[in-house]
Amino acid sequence: MSEKKATLWSESRRPRSGQEKAQSTATTAAVDDSDKLSWRSVFQQDYDRLLFSTPVRRLSDKTQVWPMDDNDGVRTRLTHSHEVANLARSLGSRIATQEATLFDADLNHVIQPILWAIGLAHDLGNPPFGHQGEAAMGRWFEDRDSWIFSQASEDSEVCFLERISVEQQLEFTKFDGNPQTLRLVTRLQTHAYGLGLDLSAATLAAMLKYPVSAKNRNKKKPAHKKVGYFETERDIVEWIRNETGLKEGQRHPLTWIMEACDDVAYSILDVDDVMKKGIASPEDILSQMGAEEALKNHACVEKIKNAFGRVDAAKHSVFVARDIKIGYMRAYLMEALLDEAANNFIDNAKDIFSFKDGILPILEESDLCNFLKEVAKDHAFSNPGVLKSEAIGAQAITEIMSFFWASIVNREEVGDIKSRRTTAASKFAWSLVSPNYIEEAARCIKEGTPPQRIRYAEMRLLTDMVSGMTDSFSMKLWSDIQALPKC
Structure with a gap:
C-alpha cells in the first residue's frame, strides 16, 4: 500500500487505537450500510458537528461589543460568528469564481464548508465579556506571577524543582481565545474516544489562526503575534501538520479568508x-x-x-x-x-x-x-456603557477565577484531581466544574506527576472552566460568590 500524501485538503480524522479503533470501524461500517451519507462531504460533516455543538449555542450569551444589550437587533458573539461564516463562504466563492484553478479543490464540497466551519468556530474559545475577559484572565495570572508558576501556594516556601517555562507562562498571562478554540473542539467536547468534535485535519488546520506555539510567538509578524496553540494540544497540531504538510508558522490559505471576513x-x-x-x-x-x-x-x-x-x-x-x-x-x-x-x-x-513569511492580513492596508x-x-x-460593563465583567472574572482556583487546589490528594475538596466553598465551586473538563485534567494529573506539570494542568482546568462561561452565567455566579459568608 502506498503512503498517503499530505494535502491541504486532508479529510483525515484523528486515529483511534487498539480496541477503540476496531469498535469505531465496526460502528462506522454499520452506519454506512444503513444510511449512506455520500452527498455530505467530510467538511460538510465538520460544519454540522460544530453547528449543533454546545459551545456554538453558548455564543448567543457572549458579548460581541454591547454586553447583555436590551436591543435584540444588536449582535451577540453568535450572530457575529454566523455572519463571519457566511461572509467567508461568499468570499471564497468569489475568489474561486475569479480564479477557477487557484484552490485545486471542489468549491461546494471542500472550500465552502471549510470556510463555513472555521467562520462559525473562530470565537468559540473567547471567555465572557470578549477581549476584556481575555485581558482579565491574563491579569489574574500576572498578579500571581511571583508564586503560581514556581511554588505550591502563595504562603508556601516549597518551590517546584523546575519552574514552569516562560513560554508556557505566556499561555496564561497572555490568555487568548484562539488556542482555547482548538482545545475546545479537539479535547473538551465529550466523545467516546476523547476526540472532541472529531473534525478533519484540513478544517483544524484552517482553524489555526496563529500557527505558532508560545515559544515562536513574534509580535512583529501579524500571523504570529499571538499564541496559536497550547502545549496540551501540541500532539494534535503535529498530527494536523503531518496530514496537511504544513509546518510551524505556516498558515492554511483559507485562514487568510476567514481573518479578512472577521475584519469585514x-x-x-x-x-x-x-x-x-x-x-x-x-x-x-x-x-x-x-x-x-x-x-x-x-x-x-x-x-x-x-x-x-x-x-x-x-x-x-x-x-x-x-x-x-x-x-x-x-x-x-x-x-x-x-x-x-x-x-x-x-x-x-x-x-x-x-507560505511566504511576513505576509500582511489581506485587509490590513x-x-x-x-x-x-x-x-x-x-x-x-x-462608549461609557460598554466601558462600564467591561469593568464590571473584568471584576467578576477576577473573583470567579479566585473562587474556582480555591476549589481546584483545596483537595486531599495532590496527585488525584478528583479527590475530596477540603472546604465547603470549594465543594460548592467544584460541583459547578464541567465533568468533561475534570476528566481531561485527570488525564494529565496522576500519582507521580511532577509538581510543575500538576500546576500547569490545574491552571489549564481553571481557564477551561472560566472561558467556557456565558456572560449571564458568570454574572449570576459572581452574585452567588459575593453572597457566600467570608471566612
Whole structure:
C-alpha cells in the first residue's frame, strides 16, 4: 500500500487505537450500510458537528461589543460568528469564481464548508465579556506571577524543582481565545474516544489562526503575534501538520479568508450596531466618509449617497428611513470590502500558497476597513456603557477565577484531581466544574506527576472552566460568590 500524501485538503480524522479503533470501524461500517451519507462531504460533516455543538449555542450569551444589550437587533458573539461564516463562504466563492484553478479543490464540497466551519468556530474559545475577559484572565495570572508558576501556594516556601517555562507562562498571562478554540473542539467536547468534535485535519488546520506555539510567538509578524496553540494540544497540531504538510508558522490559505471576513464583520457590523442604537446616524457615518481624503472618491460613497437620496424621495417615516439607509450602507460597504479582499487575496496568492513569511492580513492596508474600525472604536468601544460593563465583567472574572482556583487546589490528594475538596466553598465551586473538563485534567494529573506539570494542568482546568462561561452565567455566579459568608 502506498503512503498517503499530505494535502491541504486532508479529510483525515484523528486515529483511534487498539480496541477503540476496531469498535469505531465496526460502528462506522454499520452506519454506512444503513444510511449512506455520500452527498455530505467530510467538511460538510465538520460544519454540522460544530453547528449543533454546545459551545456554538453558548455564543448567543457572549458579548460581541454591547454586553447583555436590551436591543435584540444588536449582535451577540453568535450572530457575529454566523455572519463571519457566511461572509467567508461568499468570499471564497468569489475568489474561486475569479480564479477557477487557484484552490485545486471542489468549491461546494471542500472550500465552502471549510470556510463555513472555521467562520462559525473562530470565537468559540473567547471567555465572557470578549477581549476584556481575555485581558482579565491574563491579569489574574500576572498578579500571581511571583508564586503560581514556581511554588505550591502563595504562603508556601516549597518551590517546584523546575519552574514552569516562560513560554508556557505566556499561555496564561497572555490568555487568548484562539488556542482555547482548538482545545475546545479537539479535547473538551465529550466523545467516546476523547476526540472532541472529531473534525478533519484540513478544517483544524484552517482553524489555526496563529500557527505558532508560545515559544515562536513574534509580535512583529501579524500571523504570529499571538499564541496559536497550547502545549496540551501540541500532539494534535503535529498530527494536523503531518496530514496537511504544513509546518510551524505556516498558515492554511483559507485562514487568510476567514481573518479578512472577521475584519469585514466587526468593522462594518459593529458600525451597523452603532447606528441601530442611535449613537450615530447613517448620515453621520456618510459625512465622515466624505470628509476622509482617502475615501471621498470611493465608489461606494457615491452609491450610498444615491441610495440615501432615493430613500428620502420616497418620504418614509424617520425611523423606517433610518433602517432602510442602514441596510443600504451595510450592503454597499460589504460589497466594497469583499471585492477588495478578493482582489488582494488573488494578487497575493503566490505568496499565500507558498507560505511566504511576513505576509500582511489581506485587509490590513484597506483605507475603508481601517476607517470603519476607527468609527467603531470611537462610537462603540469607547462608549461609557460598554466601558462600564467591561469593568464590571473584568471584576467578576477576577473573583470567579479566585473562587474556582480555591476549589481546584483545596483537595486531599495532590496527585488525584478528583479527590475530596477540603472546604465547603470549594465543594460548592467544584460541583459547578464541567465533568468533561475534570476528566481531561485527570488525564494529565496522576500519582507521580511532577509538581510543575500538576500546576500547569490545574491552571489549564481553571481557564477551561472560566472561558467556557456565558456572560449571564458568570454574572449570576459572581452574585452567588459575593453572597457566600467570608471566612
